Amino acid sequence: MRVFVTGGSGLLGNTILRQLETTDHETAYLVRGEAEPDVFSGLNSRSFQGDLSNRECLQEAAQWADVIIHSAGLIHVGWTRLEESMQVNRDGTRNVVDACLQHHCQLLHIGTVNTQAIGSRDATADETTPLDNQGGQIPCSYVQSKRAGNAEVERGIERGLRGLLLHPGFMLGPWDWKPSSGRMMLEVGQMWRPIAPRGGCSVCDARDVANAVIAAIDADVPNGRSYILAGYNKTYYQLWTEMGRRFGKPRPIMPAGPLQRITASSYGDLRARWTGQETEVNSASVELTSQFHWYDSTRARTELGYQNRPLRETLDDAAAWIRERHF
Template sequence: MTTLVTGATGFVGSAVARALAVRGHDLRLLVRTTSDRRNLAGLDAEVVIGDLTDPDSLVRAASGCRYVLHVAADYRVWVPDPAAMLRANVDGAVAMVRAAAQAGAERIVHCSSVAALGQIGDGSVADEATPTNEADFVGVYKRSKYLAEKAVLELAGRDQLPVVVVNPAAPVGPRDIKPTPTGKMIRDAAAGRMPAYLDTGLNIVHVDDVAEGHVLALERGRLGERYVLGGENMLLKDVLALVADVVHRRPPSIRLPEAAVWPVALVMEKLATLTGIAPMMTRDHLKMARKKMFYSSAKATAELGYQARPARLAVQDAVAWFRANGMLAR
């Protein structure tokens, strides 16, 4: 029962690989030559070299696999070359699904994101059925995830492929080696480097619950369906207060109006263009913050048996891991 996982050196992918290993899957992991392999430590798996921009390598990786879970993606809010992200996230997803189908995979799980779903934005809770408007997808990452999911579902519907889609919210927890944008926020807040906040909100979920959701979708998901894998809907102010409480710091008390931050974001973007160093704040950050990304996992709970632990546990595990790995002072 060989199961291919893409993105297993990454944050979510490594958690998915571990959840599959617990269930006895024989793992094959797609890895780029340049990937940091620390997250593979302790995993009994076959490692194959490939890249989302190299379709032939995906065909070789999927050959002989009964199941394929496509978790790999370029997850950044700011990128110097948007076209490269679109190639990896959109073209790469389609190529991976085609390769899995060519290999005769019985089940294919495509990891999308709540970023690909419709938003209500006013604090109301959205779900898989919330209408989408392509113009609402601010930034190349959100647009790439929307286009990838759309293309994968269209391909699956046209060719009758055994695809299930999962839409994780904002994962938090151990093995966030880069870290991801959400993980960086948690780490910076824990270090006392976020004295202020914007009026926005997000859904915080433990990365291991997201991984379990992938496996449940593989085992029980209905073909052609999407499943939100979320945790707690929280205002950013409350997320930062939770982090502060975990590390015994004072929570930030300054709420920043968007207009005050806009010029700073513009300057940071220009500096990033010159230096190649990702900015802490961009105009896309501010545009996205206008809508609260609150989502319901009720469908995954009802159909998959999905459950999520409290956000506090996710934050505690993330902080402990950052400290243990020298990314956050004790």
């Protein structure tokens, strides 16, 4: 089959392209402007020049492809940049859906567990957990826009689209060029962080997620089905301890308590008002990382053959990549 990947320069998109090299599928990717030479090195892939707003480019790619894996997106965990996030994550997804419908392509839409229900310290969430569980997700620009993107796919399915929605957890691994989620490991590795976020996340390897996405191409599963592709449920205190150890940094002193959370939230939001620029530390990100995004991937394991390699391997390989590429 011919497989077209959006977001090919990102962690998951690039990993998918590299995993597809070991299959019989032909591949192509969407690229905006000039990418760094190394990002697509070693790939026997065709490129389409454009972005998610370029409907003509997407139509051309869909005409070429049998399957589109839509992994491109904008991640901003904050209260600002909502319009920009909607343009990419909602409107861009709508353009991809329309192209798939026009040319009868299968769509594998990469969402995020941040659009699903959240878990707790005592119970994980899965695809059937009510969205308001534990108070629900923080309605920041990222969550709102990615949910809007999911809705575009669901509307497309009602119109005859062949598609699945795949929701990764917190991914780490090599091929994180920017870095994206690897930025957390980079920051923990560069400087000791005495206070870790209060909550937790579900850590998975981008290579394992990519394998499940590729398996979904030929999977005999109901159309329109959603899958959580998560992993090891860890507190940020546990994760930062393991990340720091790989860079010779001491473990954090403690998870953030109420005073630290209020201070960080207030400082971030006030700074955004003064400067007009919202940083990564703001009340939305503090609230989101105080939740427990802990998940059960049984459906994906059963129906897509999803597997998680040992967490130690993921952290070791991600740390090696960060050390080589970003230190």
